[in-house]
Amino acid sequence: MxxxxxxxxxxxxxxxxxxxxxxxxxxxxxxxxxxxxxxxxxxxxxxxxxxxxxxxxxxxxxxxxxxxxxxxxxxxxxxxxxxxxxxxxxxxxxxxxxxxxxxxxxxxxxxxxxxxxxxxxxxxxxxxxxxxxxxxxxxxxxxxxxxxxxxxxxxxxxxxxxxxxxxxxxxxxxxxxxxxxxxxxxxxxxxxxxxxxxxxxxxxxxxxxxxxxxxxxxxxxxxxxxxxxxxxxPLRNLMQGITAISRGEIVEVEITTSDELAEIAQVFNETMNRIRGYIKTDEQRLATEANVINFLEVVSEAADGDFTLRAPVTEDAFGSIADAYNLMVESLAELLTDTTSKASEVGDESRHLLEIFNKMKEGSNNQLHYVSEAIESADETISSATQIAEKTDLARQSANQVESATSLGNERVNLNIEGMQLIRVTVQVINKKMKSLAERLQEIGTISQLISDVATRTTILAMNASIEASRAGEQGRGFLVISDEIKRLADEASGATRQIGGIIKAIQSEANDVTTALEEETSTVEDQARLVMETGEALAAIKDATDQSKHIVTQITSLSQEQLSVSEKMVNSIRKMADITDSNTGLINESALITEGLSGVSKGLLTSLTRFRLGTDVEADTPVLHLKASND
Incomplete structure (x- = not known):
């Protein structure tokens, strides 16, 4: 046994x-x-x-x-x-x-x-x-x-x-x-x-x-x-009935279901009833007990996991029990075979899934490596963009200084031009005033000549008055004094007129010299004003060029700042991508561990199922335990 x-x-x-x-x-x-x-x-x-x-x-x-x-x-x-x-x-x-x-x-x-x-x-x-x-x-x-x-x-x-x-x-x-x-x-x-x-x-x-x-x-x-x-x-009830048979007791199994196991229990009960009716002598009882012992040996082998053995079907009443048991074992063998197949499929799929996760892990590691290289390159780009921005900012500051100096020079030149224009206008006004003064001096000379003529005529009148006073005697003596005084005043007026004429001539001579000098100075001022205007135009051209350079430098600065901003955004995006890749790698590792656990469970299940020996063809390949049966 x-x-x-x-x-x-x-x-x-x-x-x-x-x-x-x-x-x-x-x-x-x-x-x-x-x-x-x-x-x-x-x-x-x-x-x-x-x-x-x-x-x-x-x-x-x-x-x-x-x-x-x-x-x-x-x-x-x-x-x-x-x-x-x-x-x-x-x-x-x-x-x-x-x-x-x-x-x-x-x-x-x-x-x-x-x-x-x-x-x-x-x-x-x-x-x-x-x-x-x-x-x-x-x-x-x-x-x-x-x-x-x-x-x-x-x-x-x-x-x-x-x-x-x-x-x-x-x-x-x-x-x-x-x-x-x-x-x-x-x-x-x-x-x-x-x-x-x-x-x-x-x-x-x-x-x-x-x-x-x-x-x-x-x-x-x-x-x-x-x-x-x-x-x-039902199996426990059936096992209890079989155990009772091993003790020599003929009992019936309680039926609580309506499935195949219930059919087996029903057949078992019917068989037990037949056995109870068939066993009439001790020999029949002994033969039945021998068949039961043989049947229990097969059941013991099945309990050890060997489902390849089948109970011998005898011609007596116990053959129905053996046939029902063989039917049950075949059903269980088919169930365990299907379970083994499904467990193998789960193991294969788990191993395949594990290979996929390993490939995904390798790809994630490569992606993380490339992302790290991209971050380093982006950091170098940011450093270069920062240096470019600093250099363009210095260039912009220099352009601003040049613009300020040019604007200041342009303002000074404009002030100089205005001053030269004012000097030229002032000289022209002075020249006009000097000409007007010469004309007024000529008028004064004319008036002085008129006064001189009046003095001459007054002298002649005074002489005539003296002559007439002499003729008048004592009565004209007072008038003679007046005529003498008039003559003296006429002489003084004539002398003063001559002095005025000399002074006017001297003033006219100096005025002519001043007018000539002013005309020469006016020509010089106009030449200098023209040169200053040309200088102002040159400075204006320089200012336009400086403005254009400043505008270009400003554009370069703006572009550099935009490039720096874009580079920083790119680095942030790459770093976020690296974080996501790292997170994905962690998830893949966890999934791989879970898959390895599933594979281990599948292997454990298959190991447990290897305890059962199952035949591929029950009728042809399954060894049958041939036991000696007693025939009456």
Missing amino acids: ATMKQGLRIRTKLMMMVLLLVFISIFIGGVAFYGVQQTLVQFSNQITDEISLIHSADTTTAKARRYEKEFFLFSSIPKNADVERRQANYLSQMNATFDELLPILGRLGNSGLDQVIDEQSLASRAVAYDLIEALKQDLIIVREAAEPLGTALMAGKTFHQAEAEYAVYRDAIRNLENRIKDAINHLEGMLARQKVASAAYQSNLFNTLILLGGGMILVGIFVGLFVSNRITT
């Missing part, structure tokens, strides 16, 4: 299989949770791309406004060939910059606004689409308003003359800028709400998976216990 070996019970094996299926389901749920999490991150990244595009549109609009200011500046100063050329250049650059907005706005709304995870985001999505369409319409209005304004200003009109066109353009560009700000605020709000909703969704999904996992474990345990009880209870 074979000895019974202690092995895993059918209930334990069923529980292990159920728990294995539960753990596989939990693993699939974890993978699904990770996929949903990555999808939510992708949704947030898509909205971030929209925000980057709208910020790019804002930067491009600001760039167009800078060209607009330069265009308006050159439109407000007196025109010459250079001013008109630069005015046309800034107008074309402004229009080209507005044209750059068209593809940027065209890409808005095409990368992720439809991806929302809560119903409250639907209204925000509609508002976002309306803002994008309004932005496109505002850009068209700005382009339409800029064309007549640019044409009017290029034609030489002033801002006052082009006030209507300027008002339309000003309102259009303000609407565009305000709309861009509204779009930025709205998209950033959408991103914040998306992140909050994603976190809530992830939390709810995680809690749901935890609850489902716990529920599946409980349901699996309950189902395993229920199924095992449904299988083991």
Whole structure:
């Protein structure tokens, strides 16, 4: 009689299989949770791309406004060939910059606004689409308003003359800028709400998976216990009946189910009834006991896990029991064979999944290595961009100093020109005054000559009066004194007139010399004023060149700062990518460990199943234990 070996019970094996299926389901749920999490991150990244595009549109609009200011500046100063050329250049650059907005706005709304995870985001999505369409319409209005304004200003009109066109353009560009700000605020709000909703969704999904996992474990345990009880209870009853037979007792097995085991128990009971009727003598009882002992040896081998043996079917009543037992063993063998096949498939799939995770881990490590190299290159780019920005800032400061010095020199030259002009005008005025003085001196000479003539005539009259007074005697003596006094005054007047004439001639001579010197000085002043004006024009040309250099340096500085900002954003994005890659690597490692655990469980299950010896062909290949049967 074979000895019974202690092995895993059918209930334990069923529980292990159920728990294995539960753990596989939990693993699939974890993978699904990770996929949903990555999808939510992708949704947030898509909205971030929209925000980057709208910020790019804002930067491009600001760039167009800078060209607009330069265009308006050159439109407000007196025109010459250079001013008109630069005015046309800034107008074309402004229009080209507005044209750059068209593809940027065209890409808005095409990368992720439809991806929302809560119903409250639907209204925000509609508002976002309306803002994008309004932005496109505002850009068209700005382009339409800029064309007549640019044409009017290029034609030489002033801002006052082009006030209507300027008002339309000003309102259009303000609407565009305000709309861009509204779009930025709205998209950033959408991103914040998306992140909050994603976190809530992830939390709810995680809690749901935890609850489902716990529920599946409980349901699996309950189902395993229920199924095992449904299988083991009839087997236990049947085993009790067989044990009673081994003790020589003829008993019936309690039937509690209606499945195949119930049929076996029914056949067992019927057989026991027949045996009870057939056993009439001690020989029959002994033969029956011998058959029972042989049957129990087969059952003992089956308890040790050998399902390749079959109970011999005799011609007596116990043959029905052996036949029913063989039918049950065949069913169990088929069940265990199918279990072994499924466990092998699980092991193969686990090993295949482990190979995939190893490849993913290797790819993640390579990606992390390349991302690290990209971060180093981006850091070097930032360092170079920082040095360029510093150098361009120094160049801009030097240009500002040159501009200040040139402006100061230009102001001093302008003041010098004004002073020379004032000197020239003053000299001309003095020259005119000297000529007027000469004319007045000539008039004074004429008057002095007239006074001299009057004095001469007065002297003659005084002489005539003296003669007449002498003729009058004593009566004319008083008149004689008066005539003498008149003569003396006439002589003094004549002498004074001669002195005045000499002085006037001297003054006229000096005035002529001064006039000649002033005319020569006026010519010299005009020559110097002309030279100073030429110097002022040269300084103005230098100032224009300096302004252009300063503008170029300012553009270079702006571009360097933009490059530095873009490089910093790129480094931040690469570092975030490195963090995500590192996180993915950790998740892959955890998944690989779980897969290795599944593979170990599968190997353990297969090892447990190897305790059972199963035949591939029950009829042909299964050895049958031939026992001696007693025949009456």
